[in-house]
Amino acid sequence: MAGVTPPLPSFVCERFMLKIEHLTKIYDNGVKALDDVSFEVPDGQFVAIIGLSGSGKSTLLRCINRLIEPTDGRILWNDIDITSANDEELRLIRRRIGMIFQQFNLVKRSKVITNVLAGRLGYTNQFMSFINHFSKEDYEDALAKLERVGIADKADNRADELSGGQQQRVGIARALMQDPELMLADEPVASLDPATSHSVMKYLELLNKEDGISILCSLHFLSLARTYSDRVIALKDGRIEFDGPAQDIDEVRFKEIYGEDAVRVEIE
Amino acid sequence: MWGSRSPETARRNLLIVIGIAIAIVIYSFGIDQTDIDLRETQDETRQTSVTRALRELLSPDIFDQDSESQFAAVSMQLRCEDDGAASEITAPSGSEPTVVVVTGCVSSGDVITVEGFNFRPNTPAVLRWIPPNGESRPLTPVGTTDIVFDVDSDGHFATQVTVPRIRGEDEAHQIQAEARWGVGLPFASDTTHLVIEKMIETVLTALMATTLAIPIAFAISFLAARNLMKQVSVPAGNVFVGVILLPVGWILGTMLYGAVGQFGVELGSGELFNGATAEAAAPAVLLLLASVAGGVKRRQNVAGTGISVRLRVFGLNVLMVAVGIFVFGVLGGLALTASEVLDSGFLATFGNALGTIGDIIELTIVGVGGLVGAVMLSSFSANLVQHTLKDLRGIESHVAGFVLGGVMGAVILGLVALFGTQGALLGLFAPVVTAILGAQAAAALYTYVFNVDKRAFNVTKTQATGRLIASIVGAVIMFVIAAEMLDLSRALVQGRLPAEDTFRFFGVAFPVRSFIGKAMLMGAILSGIMGALSGVHESIPVGMTIYNGSRTILNAMRSIEPLIMGIVFVIWVGVGPFAGVLALGLHSIAALGKLYSEQIENIDNGPLEAIQSTGATRLQTIIYGVVPQIIPPYIAFTLYRWDINVRMSTIIGFVGGGGIGFILQQQINLLQYRDAGVAMLAIAIVVSVLDYMSATIRERII
Ligand SMILES: Nc1ncnc2c1ncn2[C@@H]1O[C@H](COP(=O)(O)OP(=O)(O)O)[C@@H](O)[C@H]1O
Ligand SMILES: [Mg+2]
Numbered sequence: 001m002a003g004v005t006p007p008l009p010s011f012v013c014e015r016f017m018l019k020i021e022h023l024t025k026i027y028d029n030g031v032k033a034l035d036d037v038s039f040e041v042p043d044g045q046f047v048a049i050i051g052l053s054g055s056g057k058s059t060l061l062r063c064i065n066r067l068i069e070p071t072d073g074r075i076l077w078n079d080i081d082i083t084s085a086n087d088e089e090l091r092l093i094r095r096r097i098g099m100i101f102q103q104f105n106l107v108k109r110s111k112v113i114t115n116v117l118a119g120r121l122g123y124t125n126q127f128m129s130f131i132n133h134f135s136k137e138d139y140e141d142a143l144a145k146l147e148r149v150g151i152a153d154k155a156d157n158r159a160d161e162l163s164g165g166q167q168q169r170v171g172i173a174r175a176l177m178q179d180p181e182l183m184l185a186d187e188p189v190a191s192l193d194p195a196t197s198h199s200v201m202k203y204l205e206l207l208n209k210e211d212g213i214s215i216l217c218s219l220h221f222l223s224l225a226r227t228y229s230d231r232v233i234a235l236k237d238g239r240i241e242f243d244g245p246a247q248d249i250d251e252v253r254f255k256e257i258y259g260e261d262a263v264r265v266e267i268e
Numbered sequence: 269m270w271g272s273r274s275p276e277t278a279r280r281n282l283l284i285v286i287g288i289a290i291a292i293v294i295y296s297f298g299i300d301q302t303d304i305d306l307r308e309t310q311d312e313t314r315q316t317s318v319t320r321a322l323r324e325l326l327s328p329d330i331f332d333q334d335s336e337s338q339f340a341a342v343s344m345q346l347r348c349e350d351d352g353a354a355s356e357i358t359a360p361s362g363s364e365p366t367v368v369v370v371t372g373c374v375s376s377g378d379v380i381t382v383e384g385f386n387f388r389p390n391t392p393a394v395l396r397w398i399p400p401n402g403e404s405r406p407l408t409p410v411g412t413t414d415i416v417f418d419v420d421s422d423g424h425f426a427t428q429v430t431v432p433r434i435r436g437e438d439e440a441h442q443i444q445a446e447a448r449w450g451v452g453l454p455f456a457s458d459t460t461h462l463v464i465e466k467m468i469e470t471v472l473t474a475l476m477a478t479t480l481a482i483p484i485a486f487a488i489s490f491l492a493a494r495n496l497m498k499q500v501s502v503p504a505g506n507v508f509v510g511v512i513l514l515p516v517g518w519i520l521g522t523m524l525y526g527a528v529g530q531f532g533v534e535l536g537s538g539e540l541f542n543g544a545t546a547e548a549a550a551p552a553v554l555l556l557l558a559s560v561a562g563g564v565k566r567r568q569n570v571a572g573t574g575i576s577v578r579l580r581v582f583g584l585n586v587l588m589v590a591v592g593i594f595v596f597g598v599l600g601g602l603a604l605t606a607s608e609v610l611d612s613g614f615l616a617t618f619g620n621a622l623g624t625i626g627d628i629i630e631l632t633i634v635g636v637g638g639l640v641g642a643v644m645l646s647s648f649s650a651n652l653v654q655h656t657l658k659d660l661r662g663i664e665s666h667v668a669g670f671v672l673g674g675v676m677g678a679v680i681l682g683l684v685a686l687f688g689t690q691g692a693l694l695g696l697f698a699p700v701v702t703a704i705l706g707a708q709a710a711a712a713l714y715t716y717v718f719n720v721d722k723r724a725f726n727v728t729k730t731q732a733t734g735r736l737i738a739s740i741v742g743a744v745i746m747f748v749i750a751a752e753m754l755d756l757s758r759a760l761v762q763g764r765l766p767a768e769d770t771f772r773f774f775g776v777a778f779p780v781r782s783f784i785g786k787a788m789l790m791g792a793i794l795s796g797i798m799g800a801l802s803g804v805h806e807s808i809p810v811g812m813t814i815y816n817g818s819r820t821i822l823n824a825m826r827s828i829e830p831l832i833m834g835i836v837f838v839i840w841v842g843v844g845p846f847a848g849v850l851a852l853g854l855h856s857i858a859a860l861g862k863l864y865s866e867q868i869e870n871i872d873n874g875p876l877e878a879i880q881s882t883g884a885t886r887l888q889t890i891i892y893g894v895v896p897q898i899i900p901p902y903i904a905f906t907l908y909r910w911d912i913n914v915r916m917s918t919i920i921g922f923v924g925g926g927g928i929g930f931i932l933q934q935q936i937n938l939l940q941y942r943d944a945g946v947a948m949l950a951i952a953i954v955v956s957v958l959d960y961m962s963a964t965i966r967e968r969i970i
Contacts, residue, residue, distance in 0.1 A: 030726075064882050067877055067880065067881060086503075086651075086658070087651070088578075088654075088655050091883045091884075091885065092883065093883075094880075094882065094883035095882060095883025096883075097881070097883040098881075098882075099878065099882075101874060101878060103874050104874075105874035105875050105877060105878035105895065106875060106878070107875045107879075107892065107893060107896050108392070108872075108875075108897075109896045109897065109899075110892075110896045110899075114892075118878075118879050118882060118892045118893075119882050120882075120885070121879065121882055121883065121884035121885075121888045121889075121892065122882050122883025122884055123883075124888070125585075126885045126888050127585060127588050127592075128588070129887075129888045129891055129892070130887070130891065132891075136638060152958045171878070174878070174882070175881075178882050178883065184881075236365055268478075
C-alpha cells in the first residue's frame, strides 16, 4: 500500500475500496441508530464523519469492522462482503482495518510495547501468543512504529503512565502494526486538549498522505473536519444529512446538522 | 374518618398489619423450635461446669517446667484400743519436712487435720492417701474443690481432709504430702508442640486447597463472565457439528495426546530405557520437534481461508499441542525420576512433592489429552463445515438442520443418560435435560407458527407471553413423557439404577442400554425439530448457554458447605489432611470461580474491543486484553480465599479433615480444656495474623 495508486482504466471512474449499502442498525432496545446509510469511499480518501452525539457515528464505524452486527444492509470492502463473512474471514478482514478510539482503549497495566505488539495479533499463531511470543521482526517493527509517532523512548513504560496525547499515539502505532488499508477513528481527539488534538490529527493526516491509508474519522468539531478531511459526511438521527466537501457547509447546512440552537465553536 | 383515607393508604396499612401478624407467628414458632430457655443458663450445676471449663480454657497448658518436690508421710492408726484419746500436736524438732496428724486414731468419714512443718515456704502442695497396695488417692481439702493448697511463709500448713473409705483396716495406711515447685526456665509443653505441628498442617491444608482451586477457578471464570460470553454466538450448523464431535474428539484426544503424553511420562521417568525402543524414540522426538519448529515459522505467514490452508494450519496446531503435551508428560516423568533420586535426608520432602506432582501428571494426562482433543476437533470441524453449510439455501438448510440437530440431540442426551446410569438420583438429569429441550423446541415451534420476529424489540407482549407458556407446556409434557419412558420412579422411589436391558427400536436391537437409547431418541426428535425450524444459519447464543450453565454449577457447588464435602472426602480418601484439602479445594473452586468471574465482568471493555478489532482471535483477546486487567484483583481475592480457607481448615478436622480441628475435637471430647485452650489460642493467633497480612497485601495491590 505505497502512496502510488496504479493508473485506472478509463472506464472505471474511481476504485471504491469501501461501499456501504443501505446500512441499518437497530439495537436490541429498538433504537434505530443507523437508518439506510449508503456511501462509498474511494481509495486514499480522508473522510470526516460529523454529527451530534447520539447521531450514530460510533455505530457506523463499529459496523464497518463488525464490532457491532448490522441489522440490515451490506458493507463491501475491496469486493469482499464484510457483513456475511464468517468468524475466520472476519478476522482476516479486521486485521487490515485499523481502529483508534476516543478513550484510547490501551491495556493500561501493560507496557507500551506490548500494547503496540497487540496490533500484530491477527498475524500471530494463537498458541504462540499463549506464551507471549512475538517474532523479532515484530518487535523491531513495533519500535519503528513508536519511533514514527515520536514516543520510542516510552516503549517500556506502563501505558497508564503516559499523557492522553501520548496514549492516543500508542493507539495509532498499534493500529499501524496491522499494516492497515483503512483506518477507523472514533472521535480520536475528543478527550484531548486543542493543541494535542492537532498533533494527533497531524499523524492521521500523515498516514493518509504518506501511506495512502484511507481514513474514516468521526469528529465533534467542524473546524477539525475542515482542516484535515477531503470530505465530510454528516449524520443526523442515523441518516446522512450531508455528504460533500467541508467548504460546502454553510450557515444553513450547519444549522440543519447541529440544530437551530447550535453556535459555531472553533478549535484552534 | 375512614372514608377520607385513600384506598392506597388503607391497603398499605392492611399490609403492615398482616406483616406484623406473620412476623409474630414466625418468631413464636422460632422460639419454640430452638428451645430458647433462659432458666437453663441459671442452673447451678451448669454454671459450675461452665465456670470450670472457661477457667481451664483460659489457663491454657502452654508451658511446662522442670520441678522438684518434697515428700513427707505419716502413718495412720486405724484400730485403736483407747478410743478417742487425741494426742497433742508438737512441732517436730528437726529441720526435715514432716507431716503430723492431729488425731491419732481415725475411721472412714472422719474429718482430720493434717499439719506440715519445714516445707518449702509459699509452695503449692497436695495430700494423698496411700493404702498398703500403693494406689494413692488425692485428698481434697474440706470446703474447696481444688486439691492444691499453699504452704505458708513459715513452711507450715494445716489442712482439714476427710478420711476416705478404707479397706484393709489392719494394715498400715499413710498420708503423704508433696510440695512441688518449678526450677529453671519454662518451656513449651507437649500440648504446645502438638498444637504447633497441627497448626502448620492446618495452614498448609489451606494453602494446598487454595492452590488446587486457582487454576480450575481461573479457567471457569472466563466461562462464567457475562461480558465475554455474551458476544459468543455461533451459526446453528457449527453448534451442531461442534457438539457432535466433542465425544469423538475426546476419544481421539485420549488416544493421540494420551499416548503421546504417556510416552513422555515414560521417557521422563526412565521406564522406557528398560526396553529396546529407547534408541528409536529419541531421534523420532527430535525430528518431531524440528518439524514443528519449522512449521511454526511458516505458520506465521500462512493466510487465506481455503480448505487446504485450514487443514495445514490445523495439522500444525495438532502437532504443536502434541509437543506441548509431550513436554508436559516428560516433565511429569522427570519429576518421578527426581523423586526416586531424592529419597533421603532433607531433600526427601522435595522428592516427595515432585513425586506427587509426577503422579498427578501421569494420572491426568490422558484426561487432559481427551479434553484438548475434544475442544480442538470440535472447534476446527465446526469452522470447516461452515464452508459447506454456508452455501445451503432454503429447504436444504432446514434438512441439514434436522439431521445435524437430531444427531446433536442424540449425543447430548446419550451422554446425559450415560451419566445417569452412575447413580439413581443422577438419572433425573435425563428427564430434566429432555424438558429443557422440550421447552426450547416448543418455543421454536411457537415462534415458527405465529411468525414471531427473531429480534427482541419486535416481539409483542402477547407473543412473549405465548412463547413463555408454550415453553412451559413443552417442558412439562416432555418431562412427563421422559419420566414415563425412562421409568423415573425406579430411580426416585426405589433408588435403583436404570435397568440394563438392550435398546430396541422397530425390532432392531442396538448395542446400547434401553435407558440410554430412549433418551437419545427423545433428544434426536426434539433437537431435530429445532434444527429443522432454525436451519443451519440461525445464530445461537452459545456463550450465554455456557454462561448460565457454569453459573448454575458454581452456585450449586458453593451452596454445599465444606464440612459436608469433608465428610464425603473422608469416606473417599480416609481421615487426614488430604480429605480437608479436597473439600476446601472444591469449595474454593466454586467461591473463587464466582469472585473471579465478577472481576472479569468489571473490567474495562475498551481494550477488548480494540484488540478484537485488530483481528485477534478470542483466545488472544483474552490473553492480551483480559488477563492483564484481572491479575491484581485475582491475587487479592486469592489471598482473601486463603485467609478464609485457614479459618475453615481449623474446623474441617471436626469431620476428620486433619489439622488442628482434629485434635481440638479430641481434647474437647476428653474434657481436656486446658489443652483445648492452647489449640484455641493458636487458632486465634494464626487467623488474626493471616487476616491482617492478607488485608495489608490486598490493600497494596488494589
Ligand atoms: N449498545 C447500545 N444499545 C442500545 N442503544 C445504543 C447502544 N449504543 C448506542 N445506542 C444508541 O444509538 C444511538 C447512536 O449512538 P452512537 O452511535 O453512539 O452515536 P454517536 O457516536 O454519534 O454519539 C444513540 O441513540 C444511542 O443511545
Ligand atoms: Mg460515539
